Amino acid sequence: MPVQKIPLVDVKAQYAPLIPELQQRFAQVLEDGQFVLGPNVKAFEKEAAAYLGVPASIGVANGTDALVLVLDAMEIGPGDEVICPSFTFYATAEAIARRGAIPVFAEIDPATYNLDPEDVDRRISARTKAIMPVHLFGRPASLEELARFGIPQIEDAAQAFGAPGTGTTGVASTYSFYPTKNLFGLGDGGLVAVTDEELGERVRMLRFHGSRDKVDFHLVGYNSRLDEVQAAALRVFLPHLAEWNALRREAAERYRELGLGDLVDMPDDDPGHVYHLVVSRHPDRDRIVAALKEAGIGCATYYLPPLHLQPALRYLGYHEGSFPETERLARENFSVPIWAGISAEQQERVVDTVRAAVGSRVA
Ligand SMILES: Cc1ncc(COP(=O)(O)O)c(C=O)c1O
Structure with a gap:
């Protein structure tokens, strides 16, 4: 199958x-x-x-x-x-x-x-x-x-x-x-x-x-x-939004329970977070992204180049190095599937795939 x-x-x-x-x-x-x-x-x-x-x-x-x-x-x-x-x-x-x-x-x-x-x-x-x-x-x-x-x-x-x-x-x-x-x-x-x-x-x-x-x-x-x-x-x-947002928070929590945060740098929870996306970071994110794609799992990366380096905004005079944290996050972040109703089995497969890609715990 x-x-x-x-x-x-x-x-x-x-x-x-x-x-x-x-x-x-x-x-x-x-x-x-x-x-x-x-x-x-x-x-x-x-x-x-x-x-x-x-x-x-x-x-x-x-x-x-x-x-x-x-x-x-x-x-x-x-x-x-x-x-x-x-x-x-x-x-x-x-x-x-x-x-x-x-x-x-x-x-x-x-x-x-x-x-x-x-x-x-x-x-x-x-x-x-x-x-x-x-x-x-x-x-x-x-x-x-x-x-x-x-x-x-x-x-x-x-x-x-x-x-x-x-x-x-x-x-x-x-x-x-x-x-x-x-x-x-x-x-x-x-x-x-x-x-x-x-x-x-x-x-x-x-x-x-x-x-x-x-x-x-x-x-x-x-x-x-x-x-x-x-x-x-x-x-x-x-x-339905309150319930949907609660389900998103539950799904994010489940990613934590499944150990995603031990494999990659997953930001701590904030009680107000409604998890439009679950975005984590890892220095070797391209390997993780490739593994997720290979396994048929949706994933995305965000804002590279960040806005201060976008062609249309170059006139503002920023350059590479203007925002080191922003630039590093843009190179390292990736998101994993989330919506109101994603199943535990689906999330397990996501985390297993990340685990196999990362191979070892992040210090
Ligand atoms: C942070 C942020 N601002 C503004 C927008 C613009 O919204 P829209 O695509 O509806 O124009 C989006 C979404 O696409 C967004 O994510």
């Missing part, structure tokens, strides 16, 4: 039991015939805000636009600086640069992979308008420590919907519903959650050409709206 493949993430396993409910909701959308900013978007915005514990949220086209719209609503643009990590998905810094502002990178804490507050402190200048921490791989960044600098925070929470302790410290948090995320849509989608309703009102206008009523256009805005069909699906998924 051929060996069963194990994907990096099995999104269908999560939504398959919900297909009948999705079909019902989609039938209702067809019945209503309101495809743009219809009742599902309005309801989802309320439900998401309640879930996140913030006064309002605004559905937008994707997680990248969510960042751009917040920066625009804060009037951050040319000459302004925004501090963010270099070890993150490109969209984080791209959104800052898209506004004509300057992404100022800061080093990560190698124990958490998230922004190192001490290095952030060193990079603050008179032009710093915001700090953009990323809750990378689902692990909350050090928001409280960053808050003591008194600079507005925009939380890039694309990978961390519902992570405890996130979403309420910054002026806004942004989310992506790309189909592999913890809370996912069936296509692109995004959300801005705000703690400041006035800022939310500006984002709401900006996503719709700077208008409230399609008559008066107050701002030069965008056309960036969450789709009604996606909102209908998200309303089906949101009530």
Whole structure:
């Protein structure tokens, strides 16, 4: 019998039991015939805000636009600086640069992979308008420590919907519903959650050409709206998110019990971590990645080259060696399969494969 493949993430396993409910909701959308900013978007915005514990949220086209719209609503643009990590998905810094502002990178804490507050402190200048921490791989960044600098925070929470302790410290948090995320849509989608309703009102206008009523256009805005069909699906998924995130945490814990942390450097748990991904590191990660692929097991590596070395951002003037921890992590990290519902047997096979590849314990 051929060996069963194990994907990096099995999104269908999560939504398959919900297909009948999705079909019902989609039938209702067809019945209503309101495809743009219809009742599902309005309801989802309320439900998401309640879930996140913030006064309002605004559905937008994707997680990248969510960042751009917040920066625009804060009037951050040319000459302004925004501090963010270099070890993150490109969209984080791209959104800052898209506004004509300057992404100022800061080093990560190698124990958490998230922004190192001490290095952030060193990079603050008179032009710093915001700090953009990323809750990378689902692990909350050090928001409280960053808050003591008194600079507005925009939380890039694309990978961390519902992570405890996130979403309420910054002026806004942004989310992506790309189909592999913890809370996912069936296509692109995004959300801005705000703690400041006035800022939310500006984002709401900006996503719709700077208008409230399609008559008066107050701002030069965008056309960036969450789709009604996606909102209908998200309303089906949101009530399951707490359970899905709990299952992800259980799966991460099981990787620890199976000994993954003895074979490779697996970061300590954080109670707020919702494990969008389980990312570990090993100096010989290419051997591990090759072994996992050979065994039909999904695995991925992240952010090499890191953002400060990406061709489009070379103009910022960073070079190899600018961020040693970031660069080392980019060379050493790899992820193993995780989703809400991965089985113990699947996880055992993953760890056995890593064990065979590594051969011996890391000191
Ligand atoms: C950290 C981070 N920021 C921003 C984004 C952008 O989200 P989207 O792909 O929905 O534009 C993503 C996801 O892809 C991400 O992982």
